[in-house]
Amino acid sequence: MDRGGVVTTTTGTAGVRAPAWRGGFGRLWSAAVLSSFGDSLRTAALPLLAVTLTDRPLLIAAVTACGYLPWILFGLLGGAVADRVDQRRAMWTVDALRALLVGAFAVAVALGHASIGLLVALAFTLTALQTLFDNAATSLLPVLVDRDALGSANTRLMTSQRIAGGLVGGPVVPALLAAGAAVPFVADAGTYVVAALLVASVRIDAPERKPAPAGSTLRREIAEGLRTLWRDRALRGLCAATALCNIGMGAQLATLVVLVTGWLDAGPVGYAAAGAAFTVGGLAGGVVNGRVVKRLGAVRAVLLAGAVQIAALVVMGTVRSLTVLVAALVVFGLMGMVWNVNTTTLMQQRSPAELLGRVASAFRTLAFAGVPLGALLGGAVATAWGLNAPPLLTAAFFVLALGALIPVRKPDVPVVAPDDDATTAHAAR
Structure with a gap:
């Protein structure tokens, strides 16, 4: 199919659309999966390295908090830049810079110069670069596949990244650390x-871009993306709900290492098992998502995902057993995939192509804004009320998130322009 001079390919039968593996999507998929594998090594190793440098939960949580803070500071700017530049070039340039930074950090660790301050600086800098990378990738995907294949493309990308990042990458971290920090x-x-x-x-072939209006500035372009997000009732509600969830997730992610290694006394092996369990759940979510959406509709699928995740979090914070924690994380990961695929696909489908980078950045920035706060809250709650308290705090924020979805709880309506009063849209099936 030819859209704006860009040839895109899909495969499918009986009305089911799926992206073709050959061409740009296959290479983008390969790069995303490989990067997820490497990221999982780093994100699993950083907290394990942090606990060797300090036993203070708040300082450990600060590493996670600073890994999300750049989304607040630079997220909107990254989206505006992504709509202006060659997204492919922006992505490979950012990856090259991140390779240099992580390589230099590895040298510092090998020479015994690791510190909490250095971990915080690395997490902050890598995420600052990621604000451009992720917004460019979100805008590039609809160029490589048809819009009615985005649901399938997002499911394949997210499921494969979960395999590489958790099932393959996470469990090998203890072995790699044994070979050297x-x-x-x-x-x-x-x-x-x-x-x-x-x-x-x-x-x-880069899609044609409309010339920027006279006097257009990055500030005005960012504001246009925010207005587009605000005018769409479905995206507005989903963004608010995701922001509340991410406050809780900040607490959960920042303190999972102390929950497993401290409260459960399971050590690095238990921490790797927890990460693998979350990955297995995500894989299952990728398999069942299409059927869940077909039966319930996109918004009701998100509501179901949030409700089940609340139950899983309560179990994590009340049952002192590694086996139970692993089972709860499988369920939590399954429903997390259902949530992520549907919110991402809905955002891509409803956004004008020329504004997608800005709409995506506005969604991500508002959604991620609570993660640093949540990480610090998790550290404070763990210090004040015990290492098992953060999952219960996360559950409370998920309850609030479901409340934010009440205004958009109606099932699917047709996809229309993003500035109307529609409640939601069909996710790709």
Whole structure:
């Protein structure tokens, strides 16, 4: 199909649309999966490294908090830039820079210069670069596949990333750490290099861009993206709900390592098992998502996902058993995938192509804004009320998130222009 000079390919039968593996999507998929593998090595190794440097939960949580703070500071700017530049070039350039940074950090760790301050600086800088990368990737995907195949493309990307990032990457971290504290970071830097080469090799005709109006500035373009998000009732409600969930997730992510290694006394192996369980759940979510959406509709699927996740979080915070925690994380990961696929696809489908980078950045920035706060809250709650308190705090924020979805709880209506009063839209099936 020809759209704006960009040739996109899909496969499918009986009305089911799916992206073709050949061409740009296959390379983008390969780069995303490889990067997720490397990221999982780093994100699992950083908290394990942090607990060797300090036993204070608040300082450990600060590493996670600073890994999300750049979304508040630079997220909107990253989206506006992504709509102005060649997204493919932006992605491989960012990956090349991240390879250099992580490689330098690995050298510092190998020489014994690791510190909490250095971990915080690395987390902050990598995420600052990620604000441009993620918004560019979100805008590039609809160029590579038809819009009615976005649901399938997002499911394949997210499921494969979960396999590489959790099922494959997370469990090998203890073995890599045994070989040396710097080894996971060396491997991560290598994956960035290969991913940059893969993205750089994608050959597409850039879509035509309308000239910017006279006097247009980044500030005005950012404001236009925010207005587009605000006018769409479905996106507005989903964004508010996701922001509340992410406050809770900040607390959960920042303190999971102390929950497993402290409250459950399960050590690094238990922490790896927890990460693998979350991954397995995500894989199951990728398998069942299409059927869940077909039966319930996109918004009701998100409501179901949130309700089940609340129950799983309560179990995590009240039952002192690694086996039970692992089972709860499987369920939590399954429903998390249902949530993520549907919110991402809905955003891409409803946004004008020329505004997608800005709408995506506005959604992400508002959604991620609570993560640093949640991470610090998690550390404070763990210090004040016990290492098992953060999952219960997360559950409370998920309850509030479901309340935010009440105004958009009606099932699907047809996809229309994003500035109307529609309640929601069909997700790709």
